[in-house]
Amino acid sequence: MNKRLRKYVASLSLLLGLFHLGLAQSQVLIEAESFDETGGWVVDQQSFPVIHSSYLMAHGMGRPVADAVTHVRFAEKGTYHFWVRTKDWAPFPKGPGKFEVWIDGKPVGGVFGESGKVDWMWYNGGKVTIDRDSVEIRLKDLTGFNGRCDALLFTRSAAEPPQDSVGMASLRKELLNLDDTRKEAGHFDLVVVGGGIAGTCAAISAARLGLTVALIQDRPVLGGNNSSEVRVHLMGDVDKNHYPKLGRIVRELDNGDPGNGNPDAKEYGDKRKTDIIKYEKNISLFLNTHVYQVEMNGDRIAAVIGRDIRTNQETRFTGTYFSDCTGDGTIGFLAGADYRMGRESRAETGESFAPEKSDNFTLGTSNLWASLPVDSVTAFPETPWALPFSDEYHIDETKSDWQWETGFGNMNTITEAEKIRDHNLRAVYGNWSYLKNNKPEKYGKRELAWVAYIGGKRESRRLMGDHVLNQMDVQEGKMYPDATVTATWTIDLHFPQEKNSLYFPGEEFFAGTKHIRVAPYTIPYRCLYSRNVPNLFMAGRNISTTHVAFGSTRVMRTCGMMGEVVGMAASIAHKHDVSPRGVYEQHLDELIGMIKD
């Protein structure tokens, strides 16, 4: 990795008029995620839409992680005001995410991460004298309980750096020189954003039909919810298809069924998925790249801009067609595509499972976990900052399953994704601490083997297409002329489990569901492109459905097949130089023919 990219020293002169007039000053911004060695800390980009950055997190499941270390060159020696951008992630009343910053072997500024304040902020670490050209900086985790650090700032000015995320974004842009160092990835026939099962299938499908494809994924691995970072198994059948050709790529990616939250990461086949992509000559794969900006040409998307979640190097991708497989509908949202979030009312959709009034209710996000037996009795700390449990209520399980879920409309699954994940962690650690300290006969010789720090998100935005799939389509098995993917999953809408609601009203973390069986039904092609951004496809959980229908379409084998269809449609659109809608209006026979073939 190019060290030059990771250190940004900006000298801002009085003449430039930036920040504090009257003082020549220099500022050194060090992004924590760009440290030379991240040690045991992990890179978390899930809050990018809110804080415009990734950060480092000490995810040690209660054991302090190895230091993150970097070396920083200073253009000017002298005394700097030192700031640390962090938060107390569990201020109940004080969180466990404590860490220190060591400069050249000495702690500076005390202990961070225990302020009792949940907002991301710059914390003053006092004055630091830099008397060498280069210094070593270490982040020393003190607890293993998810302390986090976004950035460090050395500044000659005594003024407080911008605390708000917008001010922070412009400071970052300036000091990291993001605009001037941006790379051009080139032009692609199809730019697929999101490397979950839907996006990966879309990329492979299009590439095999001759399109040049960029596949952009914001994590180091492909597979999304089915990756080893989240560990949800693939569901939805591929053997009941109206068009049996669909599902072939899904089958290639399918590494077998290890269930949910299996402690063995390998079971989820990250390597299988990456290998398949690597053998596709038409696919350029961009891992660790979070797309956060689009460039429009009229109402069409001209380009997307992504930032490396570790180095912060930016890359621009231009394309003829784009496919939003982000799950959150990020690209559509940025491009102004029509979208919905939450539940429609019964009056609007005519669905019997819709609520009387529309609301913000969504399915939640899971952070799965598992424990394994060990040879001897081990300890786990008390967790007063976590959710409290007792003999009256705790979850007496050695591993998680899908029910461990937070975010049922009480928190926004995009803007409060961090809070949701952290609530999940407070549930997991609080419960595990209870089990370890109060049920030694069953849990004494067990240890947490794995706790997901990447949330497995079920629901957020749904981008609207020319057709909005609804409950009646699903239950009556309507066969539209543009029927493509066959879906088989029940209408599986999660709710807070009743008992969990009783003990944690408004703070639920455990779900229940009622499976409403459906006969295999088909998803029209018109659900797979945006109705108002003319070169935008979508596949995955963010396609055009109502909340109720989404309850069935959302499972990953089904999402993968949507990707397969998008790849085919993109190839036809490209061949005839038409929009995704043009494929429906003018070349539907060709698309159906390709799916049938």
Next chain:
Amino acid sequence: MNKALLVCWLIGAAYAAEAREASFYADSVARTVDEYNGVSYTVQLQKDSAGNPAYYHAYVFTPVCEDDLCKPVYIDLYWDLLGNYLRYEVPLNQPLTKLDHVVFTPEEYGRLHDMLLDAESLLKEYEIEELVESTTNARPGGDVDAVTGATAKSLQAVVIPGALYTCYTLWHIVHGRVRDTIASVTDSLASPALLSHFLRSGNYRYQHYALDRLMDEQGKVASEFEQDVVNLIGSPNVFLAQRVLKAIDSGYLQSAERQRWLGQLFIGANYRLQLALLAKMGEIPLKRELKNTLEMHRRDFNEEIATKIEQLLTKRS
């Protein structure tokens, strides 16, 4: 009854542990239970040496049938005073068996106990006729099936392989009609002495049961129970503590002594209880000493707590 103790699975609850230490004797209170599968047995109250109701016991003989094939199961079952399963024993010469008369392993006896402890077991949802279809249809990894749904745990994960019908039969007896029988007997025995014992038992089920009977809608209790009920606010079981705190008549919390206690409790309580304590303190006139305690610790926690304390201190009483 000529049987040796082969397996005795005791739950960790203090009250059950007591059962091993003290001597117990059968009370004259006994009821006949006619179970769903036609089996009839007697459940009997057991008392401790001081004559207090301790637990219920039944010796059960039941056939376990699969189609037309039945085998006998002999088992001693124990419940607490509210009908919650505690443990079981089987005679040494009549071990539990699986298919082809293979006897249970020690680990399987343990699994059976765990399964019987789970009052919300998936077995609850099943009719006996559904068992075969459901288990044979459940695919490895738990694919979609009509009853459990796709990602719910399948029955196979719950029961002991080869002993599905034994598990099913015993679970439905343990959690069957006997529970109502026991509840009605205990209700008839719920004297002030027993309820007082329940409040102090440390057993949250007994404590909730006593509260249900002792506390009126205004949160008042008879004076003989007052201190025991107030003490529950300091229970390590935060859910119980919260229940009492929310419901209890604030008149009980106005003395200097009780307020001193609440102040000390607040300092060491977990966050959830801290918030509940502050909310309750908003309902009562605070004595100077408690105000001083709150003032002293105002900045020890987080902003939310500091703000709430500030509000309490500036409130006009």
